[in-house]
Amino acid sequence: MTSRPHEKPVRPLPPHPDDAAWNRAPRPDEVDPAVLGALLRRHGWQRRGGAAGRYGRWTPPGPGSAGTSLLVPESRAFPDSDDLLGEALDALARSATPAARELLISLAVPSDEIRWWRDAPDGPGGAAPWSADEQLRGAARQMLLAAALATRARAGYHGARHRRPAAALLQDVLVGPAAEGRALTAFAPVPAGRALAVTLHHALHAAREAVDYQRATGGMDAFDGAVEAGVSRELTEALTALVRGTEGARVAVAWAPAAGIPEGCAPAAEPVEFSPGDLPALRAAAARYLRAEPSVPVQVTGTVDRLRRSGPGGEGTVRLRVLAGAEVPHVRVTLGEEDYRVAGHAHLVGVPVRVRGRLERRGGFRRLTGARGVVPVRVDDAERERLTKALQENLDCFEEDPGQGPPEAYRDGDRG
CATH class of the missing domain: 2.40.50 (OB fold (Dihydrolipoamide Acetyltransferase, E2P))
Incomplete structure (x- = not known):
């Protein structure tokens, strides 16, 4: 005998706060030329000349880019600025490359970008195992949830606490195209997701420093102080899941050009790297956090x-x-x-x-x-x-x- 129905009522998902912007391509009058230039540079595009002070010619990264370029105005000071921006946006929309899609996401919904890379062994013909993509996405979600929990409270072990508001914070995060289980990008819209990105940025660097200290001295004390930066059992387990089965992994946080640099954060931080040699320290930290967190x-x-x-x-x-x-x-x-x-x-x-x-x-x-x-x-x-x-x-x-x-x-x- 039960006191509840067999089927739960189905409730519609809440609308994304930026649905209007997400469901259409950005318009030229909505794009800041300086923001577009900064995003092109971040994604590896190179400026190769152009009229100084008026526009720049940008070519995409990688082989096969000859003959493909964008003319991007440096400002709106000239009458043809909107025309050039419109042509650049059309070219990006027609491109099938993941970098072009990520650029359009960042322009449509100004966001801090969180990137993960896994140096996993290649399969036959360079293919990645099916499980590699699942492992990458699972570890990335664990990491975002750990950062979201840390925005609610600093603790070595969160357990079931704060799960509901932390999960709600992740509802606004967008995900970009994955690269065969080796790379993934998440977009945390600003201002709603900025606290998430800032917390993860500080926590990753604190975890890296604590691991370095443990490997150099054998001491675990640095992990205790890292809790104030957002490191927790949940984060160390996410890092373990990201690194396990690889030759190394990296995580980077890049700030939305339209929103500026958060206080106390580096303007262009290098990716934080972790290797299989870090796994014993990460596992020991996870066990330590579980033991130490008081009732x-x-x-x-x-x-x-x-x-x-x-x-x-x-x-x-x-x-x-x-x-x-x-x-x-x-x-x-x-x-x-x-x-x-x-x-x-x-x-x-x-x-x-x-x-x-x-x-x-x-x-x-x-x-x-x-x-x-x-x-x-x-x-x-x-x-x-x-x-x-x-x-x-x-x-x-x-x-x-x-x-x-x-x-x-x-x-x-x-x-x-």
Whole structure:
């Protein structure tokens, strides 16, 4: 018997904040010639002459570029500036190269660019294994999520905390074309995604310095200080996933020319490199962060959505959908007989409960230990409606753990 429908309601995805710009090519009157020139230089295009002070002739990188060029005005000071920009944009739109597509993305949605490279062994005929692309994308997403978590709080181990707002921050990130499992670019729109890019920039350099210190001295102390820069177990695991099975990997963050350089960041930072020789230090750091992160004293308010105990009396376990007091979607709590009875009655009448305890790092901060003082929280009709609406809007955050069945209000003959 279950207390929820077999199928979750399907809700439409929220619209991208820049849908209008993303669904069409940028117009000449929307493009700053200086920004276009900076992006061309970043993507390896070379300026090869042109009328000084008026326009530049740019050719793309790589072989086979002879005869292909763009005329880009240096400013809007001349009447033909829009015509030249329009011709350049048309040429980029007709090009099939990944660099041209990335240029158009950056022009349509001004973004900080995050790039990953993996030096993976070639397969037959230079092809990459199918799993290489999955590994690259998976590691890149892990890394972005780790940076998003660090924008919410600095911690050596985040576990399940702050996952919902961190995942929401990633919804605005765009992804460019991948290069056979070896290269990938993400675009973090500014200003919404700038904090994500800045945090990742600082965290990558701090992780590199901490790894260098560990390999030179054998000490792990530098990883403790790196937490303030955004390094965490989640980031070290993402770096491990990126490097594993390669001859080396690199990550670079490049700032949107239209938005300028963030305070405290280098204008043109070199890619941060990691090698297979760094893996022992990264794995040791991940284990250290897990051990060192302390449990957290909290006072949680939540609704009871599952109760379980082995007999008609004694202690039992309840699961709370968290409404306030902890940055996790749900927690499990072992309660004594009286507190368990209070939780059962609160479930029957449909009111939340409040409980104090310590949020344990074991299991990802999903378990409350030392729980005490379970009390129902009285709410008026308006507040009850607000809480119900909040739960309905976040059903996707309250998935069951793998291997568990659907929630049941009472089990094993217990009726509160």
